Amino acid sequence: MKDRSKRIMKDIYALGLDFGTNSVRALIVNVQTGEEIGTAVVNYAHGEQGVILSPKDPHLARQHPEDYVSGLEQVVKETIEDAKANQPGFNPDDIIGIGVDTTGSTPMPVDREGIPLAFHEEFANDPNAMAWLWKDHTSYAEAEEITQQAKQQRPHFLAKCGGTYSSEWFWSKLLHCRRIAPKVFTSAYTWVECADWIPAILTGTSHPSKIKRGICAAGHKAMANPAWHGYPDETFLGSLDPELARIRQTLPDILYCVKDRAGELTPEWAEKISLRVGIPVAVGAFDAHLGAVGCGIAPGVMTKIIGTSTCDMMVAPMNEPLPDIPGLCGIVPESILPGMFGLEAGQSAFGDIYNWFVQYIQPGGPVAGSHEKLTEEAEKLKPGESGLLALDWHNGNRTILVDPQLTGAIFGLTLITKPAEIYRAWIEATAFGARVIMERFEEYGVKVNRVINCGGIAMKNPLVMQIIADIMGKTMEISRSQQTCALGSAICGSVVAGKQNGGYDDFASAVNAMTGVQETKYTPNPEHQQIYNQLYKLYRQLHDAFGTREYQGNLANVMKELLNIRRTVTNE
Secondary structure (H helix, E strand, C coil): CCHHHHHHHHHCEEEEEECCCCCCEEEEEEEECCCCEEEEEEECCCCCCCCCEEEEEEEEEECHHHHHHHHHHHHEEEEEHHHHHHHCCCCCCHEEEEEEEEEEEEEEECCCCCCCCCCCCHHHHCHHHCCCCCCCCCCCCHHHHHHHHHHCCCHHHHCCCCCCCCCCCCHHHHHHHHCHHHHHHHHEEEEEEEEHHHHHHHCCCCCCCCCCEEEHHHHHCCCCCCHHHHHHHHHHHHCCCCCHHHHCCCCCCCECHHHHHCEECCCCHHHHCCCCCCEEEEEEEHHHHHHHHCCCCCCCCCCCCCCCCEEEEEEEECCCCCCCCCCCCCCCCCCCCCCCCEEEECCCCHHHHHHHHHHCCCCCCCCHHHHHHHHHHHCCCCCCCCCCEEEEEECCCCCCCCCCCCCCCCEEECCCHHHHHHHHHHHHHHHHHHHHHHHHHHHHHCCCCEEEEECHHHHHHHHHHHHHHHHHHCCEEEECCCCCCHHHHHHHHHHHCCHHHHHCCHHHHHHHHHEEEEEEEEEEHHHHHHHHHHHHHHHHHHHHHHHHHCCCCCHHHHHHHHHHHHHHHHHC
8 A cells, every 4th residue: 555655646647649630649647637748740641641542533532440550550669768857757657557449430430359340451441441530422312311210210229410411420431331332341240439449458358359449439420329228220221221130230339438448558569569468548539529528518518629620519417308409419428428429510611711722712722821811801900890600611501500501601701801801701711600609509508608629720819819709799718638539548548457556536526637628718709799699690691591491581681781881880
């Protein structure tokens, strides 16, 4: 006992693994202070920036599971070396737990032993035998088929995932593979999400009979829910294709949360990554969900991961009534935190819209400093001064309309409209879209008391953050960590290690100790709010008119009101 006490008084660490779209990142974090002492990033080797594409099909996006394995081995070693350089006296033996997040839905076909088909010589170069990356949209027809079938047979399945099944998700990808690559499909004993497979290989539990499937992946992307005993039933899946019913037979009825252990680090992997044998590894989850944990999510706190797109996450206590919320990307028990419903929403394009304008539209083309120059000019404009109003649907609408076929639009253009005015209009459009999401949460009783942001834009673009604050009417806080997904994974590692080993027995304590926000905050400007509230009413008119079939109004007022707002603001 004396030796154990000494050990716990030392600095204790957790390791977070973050498998992204282009690379894998590792992070070593002090569990007592949240100090991040070591990190590294390893890019995936296959494809273009880690993604295997097809010149014949723009919807295809796959990854080779070999990149996950080799990237994992390399990135942990480099992170340990970084920690040693930054923290004299750091000892890898003081890492007490490991957590894992990945993209999703990113399923892969495996054989009866849990080995990916892509590791078989026969399928080594077949993209259909690899991991089907989250952004693979080849199954758009199958997704629509599943949506229609569920509407007729199992409407309650759809109620928990926004009313529309997506081509980015598990069953649509499997059904598409069944139709275009039957040999791959019949060779697969089952399919495993990347978020489940990584913890499984680390713990020697990758055999299909042993693997622990996470509620995060299964609930948000595969229509699983404890209310109907896990994954969809064989009858429903068999009505789509009998082979899907066969796959269902290989899937468990019990699903796990990130508070649960996937197992312990095996001697083989301990040697590969220079860590102790037996370190507990948490059940895996998706990057956005653990990014929310790394931000410090709690009831009443909305976390926004702002980058090329957005993910807006909230939690709500499971012991309190919560209605189905139309248009959300999932309401899943314990997908983010134990004892809480995880609620997922988001925008399909955010920073992507700004990049599109700079790369393809602005006069002069994508020269160095384009963003900075446009931002500088846009910052000089008052809200409403441009007379412009835009719809942020360049990549469809993820929430609340759930329609990938919607497109962007801009209103109020004149012969004196300038590039910076258009640029600012796109920023405002993305902020209006964010407000729609917030209001949908609140309409159904999920109150937003705080907003904590993370991601590249949140860290680097004060103009965007101020506009979001003004339009949403909420103070925008910024996460202390620049690597919230990996931090969230590390927090899971500290919890599965437990208090007796220097970690935590509950997430609230771990989150409180290991997360924080920056001093910089963006507070709503009351004068700007007043103008933006007027513009938001017009935005909702356009939103409902172009995005819903139920709209019965008249848009004849929109352009004229935009001009009136402009005249008021500019005192013309």
